[in-house]
Amino acid sequence: MPSANPADDTAAGGESLDILALLERGRTMSTPVLRAAVDRLAPPMDTVAAYHFGWIDAEGQPSAGDGGKAVRPALALLSAEVAGAAPEVGVPGAVAVELVHNFSLLHDDLMDGDEQRRHRDTVWKVHGPAQAILVGDALFALANEVLLELGTVEAGRATRRLTTASRKLIDGQAQDISYEHRERVTVEECLEMEGNKTGALLACAVSIGAVLGGADDKTADTLEAYGYHLGLAFQAVDDLLGIWGDPVSTGKQTWSDLRQRKKSLPVVAALAAGGPASQRLGELLAADAKSNDFDSFSEAEFATRAALIEEAGGREWTSQEARRQHAVAIEALSGVDMPEQVRTQLVALADFVVVRKR
Amino acid sequence: MPSANPADDTAAGGESLDILALLERGRTMSTPVLRAAVDRLAPPMDTVAAYHFGWIDAEGQPSAGDGGKAVRPALALLSAEVAGAAPEVGVPGAVAVELVHNFSLLHDDLMDGDEQRRHRDTVWKVHGPAQAILVGDALFALANEVLLELGTVEAGRATRRLTTASRKLIDGQAQDISYEHRERVTVEECLEMEGNKTGALLACAVSIGAVLGGADDKTADTLEAYGYHLGLAFQAVDDLLGIWGDPVSTGKQTWSDLRQRKKSLPVVAALAAGGPASQRLGELLAADAKSNDFDSFSEAEFATRAALIEEAGGREWTSQEARRQHAVAIEALSGVDMPEQVRTQLVALADFVVVRKR
Numbered sequence: 001m002p003s004a005n006p007a008d009d010t011a012a013g014g015e016s017l018d019i020l021a022l023l024e025r026g027r028t029m030s031t032p033v034l035r036a037a038v039d040r041l042a043p044p045m046d047t048v049a050a051y052h053f054g055w056i057d058a059e060g061q062p063s064a065g066d067g068g069k070a071v072r073p074a075l076a077l078l079s080a081e082v083a084g085a086a087p088e089v090g091v092p093g094a095v096a097v098e099l100v101h102n103f104s105l106l107h108d109d110l111m112d113g114d115e116q117r118r119h120r121d122t123v124w125k126v127h128g129p130a131q132a133i134l135v136g137d138a139l140f141a142l143a144n145e146v147l148l149e150l151g152t153v154e155a156g157r158a159t160r161r162l163t164t165a166s167r168k169l170i171d172g173q174a175q176d177i178s179y180e181h182r183e184r185v186t187v188e189e190c191l192e193m194e195g196n197k198t199g200a201l202l203a204c205a206v207s208i209g210a211v212l213g214g215a216d217d218k219t220a221d222t223l224e225a226y227g228y229h230l231g232l233a234f235q236a237v238d239d240l241l242g243i244w245g246d247p248v249s250t251g252k253q254t255w256s257d258l259r260q261r262k263k264s265l266p267v268v269a270a271l272a273a274g275g276p277a278s279q280r281l282g283e284l285l286a287a288d289a290k291s292n293d294f295d296s297f298s299e300a301e302f303a304t305r306a307a308l309i310e311e312a313g314g315r316e317w318t319s320q321e322a323r324r325q326h327a328v329a330i331e332a333l334s335g336v337d338m339p340e341q342v343r344t345q346l347v348a349l350a351d352f353v354v355v356r357k358r
Numbered sequence: 359m360p361s362a363n364p365a366d367d368t369a370a371g372g373e374s375l376d377i378l379a380l381l382e383r384g385r386t387m388s389t390p391v392l393r394a395a396v397d398r399l400a401p402p403m404d405t406v407a408a409y410h411f412g413w414i415d416a417e418g419q420p421s422a423g424d425g426g427k428a429v430r431p432a433l434a435l436l437s438a439e440v441a442g443a444a445p446e447v448g449v450p451g452a453v454a455v456e457l458v459h460n461f462s463l464l465h466d467d468l469m470d471g472d473e474q475r476r477h478r479d480t481v482w483k484v485h486g487p488a489q490a491i492l493v494g495d496a497l498f499a500l501a502n503e504v505l506l507e508l509g510t511v512e513a514g515r516a517t518r519r520l521t522t523a524s525r526k527l528i529d530g531q532a533q534d535i536s537y538e539h540r541e542r543v544t545v546e547e548c549l550e551m552e553g554n555k556t557g558a559l560l561a562c563a564v565s566i567g568a569v570l571g572g573a574d575d576k577t578a579d580t581l582e583a584y585g586y587h588l589g590l591a592f593q594a595v596d597d598l599l600g601i602w603g604d605p606v607s608t609g610k611q612t613w614s615d616l617r618q619r620k621k622s623l624p625v626v627a628a629l630a631a632g633g634p635a636s637q638r639l640g641e642l643l644a645a646d647a648k649s650n651d652f653d654s655f656s657e658a659e660f661a662t663r664a665a666l667i668e669e670a671g672g673r674e675w676t677s678q679e680a681r682r683q684h685a686v687a688i689e690a691l692s693g694v695d696m697p698e699q700v701r702t703q704l705v706a707l708a709d710f711v712v713v714r715k716r
Contacts, residue, residue, distance in 0.1 A: 042529045044536065107495060111488040130469040133491060134532055137465060140495070141524045144502060148518040156514030160506040166499045171400045174492055178402065 019352040022345055026074030029087065030094040037095060037146050041138050048127045048135045052106060054118060058126050068118060071234070071353065072097050072205040075227065078345055079209030082223060082338040090209025092146050092155075096162055097205045099143035104169050104201075106136035111177065112260070119251040140166070150212075158211045161220065165204035172196025183286060185263045187272050191232065194265070198238075199231030206230070206346075222335040226346065229329035234353045236322035239264035240315065241358065243306055249358040255302035261288065265321060270314030277311035284308070326354045377710040380703055384432030387445065388452040395453060395504050399496050406485045406493045410464060412476060416484050426476060429592070429711065430455045430563040436703055437567030437581060440696040448567025450504050450513075454520055455563045457501035462527050462559075464494035469535065470618070477609040498524070508570075516569045519578065523562035530554025541644060543621045545630050549590065552623070556596075557589030564588070564704075580693040584704065587687035592711045594680035597622035598673065599716065601664055607716040613660035619646065623679060628672030635669035642666070684712045 038049045050056045057063040073094035080090030108114070109122040110132040116122065124132035143166075147159045175193040179185045206227030207220040215223075241250050242257030243266055250256070257264050271282055284305060288294055309315060329350050333343060396407045408414045415421040431452035438448030466472070467480040468490040474480065482490035501524075505517045533551040537543045564585030565578040573581075599608050600615030601624055608614070615622050629640055642663060646652055667673060687708050691701060 042532055045528075045532050103495075107491050111491055129487075130535055133465050133469055134528060134535070137461075137494075137498070138525065138528045138532075140498060141521055141528060144517065144521045145525060148514065148521055151518075153511060153514070156506065156511070156517070159502070159514070159517065160509075163499055163502045163506055167496065167503060170403075170492060170496045170499060174400055174403050174496075177488055177492070 016348070016352070018345075018348055022078075022349065023070050023074050025087070026072075026077050026094060027070040029077060030070075030073040030091055030098065033091055033146075034095045034098055037099065037142050038139075040142070041135070044127075044131070045135050045138050048123060048131045049102075049139065051126060052102060052123050052135065054120070058121065069356070069358070071349070072101060072202065074349065075202070075205040075346075076209045078342055078349070079206050079223060080213045081209070081342045082336065082346075083210040083213030083215040083219070084339070085209070085213030087209075089213045092150060093158055093208030093212050094205070096143040096147045096158075097201060097208060099139045099146065100162060100166050100169070101201055103136045103140040103143065104173065106132050106139065108173055110136075111173070114260075116252065154212050154214060157217075158208050161204050161207055161211060161224075165200040168196040168200035172198075172200070179263050180261065182263075183289065184271065185268050187265070187268050190263060190265055190268045194235040194239075195228065195232055198235040199228040202231035202234065203227035219336055222332060225332040225335075226329045226350075229325045229332065230350050230353060233322045233325035233329060233350070236265055236318050236325060237354060237356060239266055240318055240322070243309065244315070246357065251358070254299065255306060258302045258305055259297075261285075261294075265318045266309050266314035268314075269317040269321075270309040270312035273312045273314065273317070275312060277308050278313075281305065281308040281312055322354050326350055374706070374710070376703075376706055380436075380707065381428050381432050383445070384430075384435050384452060385428040387435060388428075388431040388449055388456065391449055391504075392453045392456055395457065395500050396497075398500070399493070402485075402489070403493050403496050406481060406489045407460075407497065409484060410460060410481050410493065412478070416479065427714070427716070429707070430459060430560065432707065433560070433563040433585065433704075434567045436700055436707070437564050438571045439567070439700045440581060440694065440704075441568040441571030441573040441577070442697070443567070443571030445567075447571045450508060451516055451566030451570050452563070454501040454505045454516075455559060455566060457497045457504065458520060458524050458527070459559055461494045461498040461501065462531065464490050464497065466531055468494075469531070472618075474610065512570050512572060515575075516566050519562050519565055519569060519582075523558040526554040526558035530556075530558070537621050538619065540621075541647065542629065543626050545623070545626050548621060548623055548626045552593040552597075553586065553590055556593040557586040560589035560592065561585035577694055580690060583690040583693075584687045584708075587683045587690065588708050588711060591680045591683035591687060591708070594623055594676050594683060595712060595714060597624055598676055598680070601667065602673070604715065609716070612657065613664060616660045616663055617655075619643075619652075623676045624667050624672035626672075627675040627679075628667040628670035631670045631672065631675070633670060635666050636671075639663065639666040639670055680712050684708055 035055070038053065039046055041049055047056065047060060051058065054063060076094035076097055077087040077090040079093070080087055105117065106123055109117060110124040110129055114122055115125050123135065143162065144159055147155045147162065172193050175189070176197060179189065179193065203224035204227070207223045210223055211220050239257065242252070242262065242264055243255060245252065247254050253259060270278055330347060333346055393413065396411065397404055399407055405414065405418060409416065412421060434452035434455055435445040435448040437451070438445055463475065464481055467475060468482040468487055472480055473483050481493065501520065502517055505513045505520065530551050530553070533547070534555060537547065537551065561582035562585070565581045568581055569578050597615065600610070600620065600622055601613060603610065603614070605612050611617060628636055688705060691704055
């Protein structure tokens, strides 16, 4: 379990030194292979993809951009070690999962009209919608290519799992879009959507290295249960950061998810809670949905909504939900034999996901 | 070789009865499996995809829409027979190729701003850009799923070939988009782009059934050579129909490719030819590129450009190129052992592709 007070065992960003090393290993081992894969793309797609990954800036100059937290590559490498294989065995899996993740970011940012990601303009803003579509497509194809060119039976099984996860990712985005046009979304619908959008690919990251390392389907399925619930814990924390996160850490605007009228967990939980704050919140959000002035709302207006969500219990419920999902994830791990050190690291990574600040 | 006068051996649409039966077999055997695959998509993606395939209209009512020529499914079934397998063995390959083809149509129509396809409004016009992106993504994922769930080594090999073809398809679209912004495109560049956009997936259609039926890589590669050149012949004819085709048959506007300023084969060949007509055409197209009135051009203005393309030899060159590619395709077939009846049908299909009117 994460400690009640993150300051007890973590650095300022919620990251202990062990976790930093684990994330760094994932990044260091997978990035060169990822870059080599992206370099295969025909111009100008290679440049657009390099911009998306933060390797170059909008003018094409090398950049030491923020490549994200790299939780998935770290998991894919640990996953190989679960099966008793070297972490290297998980690298094509780590790269394939990152490619699918970034394919979905490119397309989702365009569909959602999001202008910023990782403190930078999104690809469609810089290079136009066509390039965002095209490079997303190319990364998706490349993900399968990186796995299938291994030419092994295990690679075929890994690709099948990645394809299943990709379909769920797309289902989740479809749900996310359809929920935007609905006045009410239940907590269950929100959890299902987040399970598809975040849980499925994290689950795949945790099974893909093991499958490449020869693990059987039962082991892979159990690892996916850990990853799925870890993904839901991850997303619950993301939803908290999307409203109450520090813009300096998250790289997003203040009240980011409220500005986008996202029906995230804290919002749907607050609306479902009942009571005066819940009711007042419901009235405000219903009026917001019809408002023409929404885009010129002041900080104070978003602060009012955030306070109502908190008062109705949406913040506390989501925080508890992160811990519930964390506990289910840890519990799933007991169903798989693995080296004790690998288990410790998977537990530590789950703890990190719940206490992180970005 | 196709006859000099298509009327000699073909029906009004350039289709002999044998070819009609072959195309019908591909359609009849693959469509139920394709529909079952599309039915797996979560709402509203299933409905949007059904609209795209012409199974329902914009109001959701059943429709007997035009599903296209279905050359690819016919080829995938013949492909299985090349390997001595039953045509049924090629069905998952036919479905996967159709899914990839339609994924690319959905995304390309959006990127290119094309409002009409197969006599109907395109998906992004009816259901919006986000659905066109999302459903395209879903069809692409589904293509891999349909193959990989077979769970065989052959399915893994088939998926790898499909992935390679998909990447080329995306490369071709990237080239197509970049050429739009350039004043001059060489004939070689145009052929490379068309090889990627059309040749690669047709090549895959011709190898995928054989691979699923157990053919070795050498056989599959040779079949792909036939398919690739068949694709180039197909595209050369498409480029002719895109300028001089009968709108009633093609379902496109008159001078369709000229209206879209497409640098298709007849155009680039005419520009490369030299001479007065070629030069005059170059001046006109250069002026068109800067014109603000292009969208209100009259029929006569497009007719002038078409006449110059023809006078400069672009029409004749493209027609000959279709025959050259046809001949190379047929020649490639001699490198593969196969039942004589299958060979006859592959030859007949190649003949059809060159004489078709739509």
